[in-house]
Amino acid sequence: MAAVKIAVTDQEIRMCWEALYLLRPMLQPTTFLDQIKEMQKEGYVLLYVFEHNKVVSIAGYRIYSMLYCGKILYIDDLSTLESARGNGHATTVLKHLYEVAAEQDCKAIHLDSGHSRTAAHKLYLKEDFTISAFHFSKPIN
Numbered sequence: 001m002a003a004v005k006i007a008v009t010d011q012e013i014r015m016c017w018e019a020l021y022l023l024r025p026m027l028q029p030t031t032f033l034d035q036i037k038e039m040q041k042e043g044y045v046l047l048y049v050f051e052h053n054k055v056v057s058i059a060g061y062r063i064y065s066m067l068y069c070g071k072i073l074y075i076d077d078l079s080t081l082e083s084a085r086g087n088g089h090a091t092t093v094l095k096h097l098y099e100v101a102a103e104q105d106c107k108a109i110h111l112d113s114g115h116s117r118t119a120a121h122k123l124y125l126k127e128d129f130t131i132s133a134f135h136f137s138k139p140i141n
Contacts (some may be wrong), residue, residue: 002056002089004096007046013037016048019058023079044076047096049089056081057089061097063104073101075111078120085119094127 007013013036021027027035036046043064049057060077075097080089101109112135113120 002049002051002092004047004049004093007036007048007058012048013046015050015055016046016058019048019055019079019081020060020077022081023077047093049093051084051089054081056084056087057093059093059097061100063101063106069110070107071105073097073104073106073109075109078111090123091127094123 005012007016010033013033016036017027017029017032020032021029036044039060040046043062045061047059047061048055057080058077059075059079061073061075063071063073065071078090078093097109109129111124111129113124
């Protein structure tokens, strides 16, 4: 299985575009790099798995503390190219994140997932995640 790496350089970040766009189709290729760099200033870390000359899987995460649960690793983004699914890439990335969370003394790993992403939910449940809350949001105009 390919190694999990951190996207640091502009080229590495740009290579993650296809896998991230699959999950976040609202992203624009012209502003993508700047968005990631801005988020990196806020603690966002972009991981990737490179195989067969392309990025096949990505994860973006942050570490922060909340009153109700303490210090956590929050997964913002987790995506694998459709052509690379079923090869264990997402599991490899998750195992890497478990190690990062343990090294950083996090109490848990959290993520939100759209209600229609049933294939992802199967993976999360297989990995012993629990459905612990509803996530509510309200746009501010």
